[in-house]
Amino acid sequence: MQPTRTGSRDHVPELLLEVRDLQTHFFVRDGVVKAVDGVDFTIHRGQTLCVVGESGCGKSATAHSILQLVDEPGRIVGGQVLLHRSTGQAKGEVVDLAALKPKGKEMLEIRGREIAMVFQEPMTSLSPVHTVGDQVKEAIRLHLPLTEKEVHERAIEMLDRVRIPNPSRHMSSYTFQLSGGMRQRVSLAAALSCEPALLIADEPTTALDVTTQAQILDLFAELQEELNMAIMFITHDLGVVAAIADDVVVMYLGTVAERTDVDSLFHKSLHPYTKALLRSIPKPGGKTRLAPIRGGVPSPYERPAGCPFHPRCDSFMPGRCDVVDPVLVDVSDGRDVRCLLYGDEVSADEQQSRGARGAS
């Protein structure tokens, strides 16, 4: 059963990862694609952060930047990714992952050990020519000082933990012999084998059936409880967000549109983009006509001036939204929103004309 985690927010959770003004740009022939363009958020130990938004809004690029997995011609060009470490001698140390070399020793130690990742299509991240056991063992061997026998035992234990039936027999299976749900369990077993403090999951259930998705989401919740692990869960399915998130970051065109706790997202959302997303999903049993967001996500080369969402926004204020690029402002209870409807932190000349109107 799913633990109800919305109520247990009284104690202040320990900080694990701070992303500050992260910028990842891709330098391609036609120009610069600002896939991540100034993203801020924090992840706390043992909690689940969901990152939502349409395709092409920079969700995956943000995740890849955290792990220094950005492919050429992309590059992190600014900002910090501060990891508050917890293992071994490094306990208490704060490292800026964005400043580390992608293939350097430190990054290799962190990647897979302290921060692990699972992907949408497990077949692309798992090898078809190695057995399940080999792939889980590889991750363990790389990071933990264990004997070969211990590694083998731990791999079986991990397969058992992700509820793969008959784990010792499946050690010698190949991934193509398994179903989609089972493959995702295998990649989860490999990712969790070193008990990472943070698991980044990039649309891990999108390719699965609803019933399998429900099983995998349950498994995430159980393993999170067991390992006190933080999860950064990338999805575009708001139903999944409602089921698992503690906090939510809504992204649009490489920026954070809104950052909030999950209850407020669904019941008191602030940003027009968040509201529009919620209006575009079918309600159970409801025959009310859907209200899709106008148009589509603009091409990365034609980024609108001012607020990136203004051409599709219902609350568009001419002369303001298409001129002023809003910043992320704290509205209340740790909720942030990047919209001119809220907050006053706008450019100096704007501030004068807006003097009378307060923050709502």
Add this chain to the structure above:
Amino acid sequence: MNSNPVVPAAQAEAQPSSSVPESGDGVLIDVKDLSMHFVTRKGIRARVVSNVRAVENVTLEIRDGEALGLVGETGCGKTTLGRCIVRAYEPTSGQILYRQSDGAVIDAAKLSKKQLKAYQGDVRLVFQDPYSSLNPRMTLLEIIGEPLLMHGMSSRTDREDKVSELLEKVGLRPEFMRRYPHAFSGGQRQRVSIARALALDPRMVIADEAVSALDVSVRAQILNLLEDLQAQSQLTYLMITHDLSVVDYLCQRVAVMYLGRVVELADTQAVYGNPQHPYTEALLSAIPKPDPRLRGSRLRIPARGEMPDAGNAPAGCPFHTRCSYVKDICKVEVPPLRETAPGQWAACHRAEELTLVPM
């Protein structure tokens, strides 16, 4: 073989007035005992190594003007059934009775090549992936105009007129017709696929996961488009999907498939509000509810494990290996699809005694 199931179609035939919905003129396509087996042979003596019963004795009526949802997990045979109906596959056995616009009824399962062409102009398919289903080397004019050309519209200007009309109908600008698919987003490409399906003024469109690959906001646009097109041209839809919220939104009736068989068939509201089959209950309970306050508020009824391989289906009820309510009879006897509640058909031995949780 199981005994003859009591089927809705049989009733409709016997007493046409009783089960015909108010909305349409009756049944457009009547699928009867349809089976599609994929046999793999090996060796010099063509020994049968596997027989995948992708669709097994499916009986289903598709009413004129309705949107019928076809749901189930990956591998349950819903796509195969759709492809049999559009006659991309030749079914192993069974009938697909199609009522033509002149009122004559033909069996689409056994058609000559010439008849098949006319039938396939009336029943069109829209695919899931708008990236792989459009030829990148053809302009929109060629893509959408191809079925027109195949069906005898040889004048290029006629085709251009028709294509521009179709593009407008699906919400694209007519001047796009000289462009190639790569210039368009996923949502726009899916509109192109829909325009191509509509080119021959079909009576029925089979949409195979047509919105599954799209973002939420784009999906809403396409769902609204499908709804509008249906209202404009009295189209009949068969919506093949694994997304039950899409069915809830668009379809009046829904058929739930499991391992090649239809296990439940009824009005969408009835299925969602009063499921008769344990598999339907499991499917409904697995849908994530878009409200965090509903977290943990209700019991999740999981379907244990995974769907068995269709080449190696269990004896008895195909769902018994995962069912929470399994009894001895379920392991031996295949339950027929029968009316278990007024207007609701389910293939479960225990449908009457079980009280299943609605959505």
